[in-house]
Amino acid sequence: MNKTRARRNRSTGTSKPIKLGWVSRSPEETRAYGERIGRLLTGGEWLALEGKLGAGKTQFIQGLARGLEITDRPVTSPTFVFVHEFRGRRPFAHVDLFRIEREEDLLDLGILEYLDSPWVVAIEWADKAGRFLPAERLTIRLTHLSETSRTIEIEAAGARAKKILDDLKRKN
């Protein structure tokens, strides 16, 4: 195996997920972290956001949309519809599963049609979608530390997601 190949396998091998952790001290800081990831997206990525109500999932996704250069309208939680679609540097679907009752409901929403497409898909309450989400994704977990601070943990599974996390780590 040549050197380049060895290096690539070490950084993006599919075996173990890789992780990165941040602490955010304000909503703007959470959006800025989202934007840093958004800038690295090239289309086809799935981002699964987990965390309680008020953890900052929507804030993070607003930053992500900034990184995707979405300017057509503001990003708000799709409360009554489950999916909002946006046009930016890449097509972007913002999904909120807060109101789904069963994992199977996800199939009726047509979200899986975004698989193998250029769409970037970010899903709030992704833990509700469980086994229906693609394994290759970025999982972002937000937790309250205090009223104004949150931990943001990012886990990458699959070569694409790992490459993004590697790039982030390099720029950290």
Ligand SMILES: Nc1ncnc2c1ncn2[C@@H]1O[C@H](COP(=O)(O)OP(=O)(O)O)[C@@H](O)[C@H]1O
């Ligand atoms: N560090 C922080 N990061 C993100 N949101 C924060 C932070 N500190 C306070 N907040 C507040 O927490 C709330 C997060 O709301 P939102 O992003 O809608 O959460 P979720 O989508 O997870 O329910 C907002 O009112 C925001 O102003």
Ligand SMILES: [Mg+2]
């Ligand atoms: Mg939300």
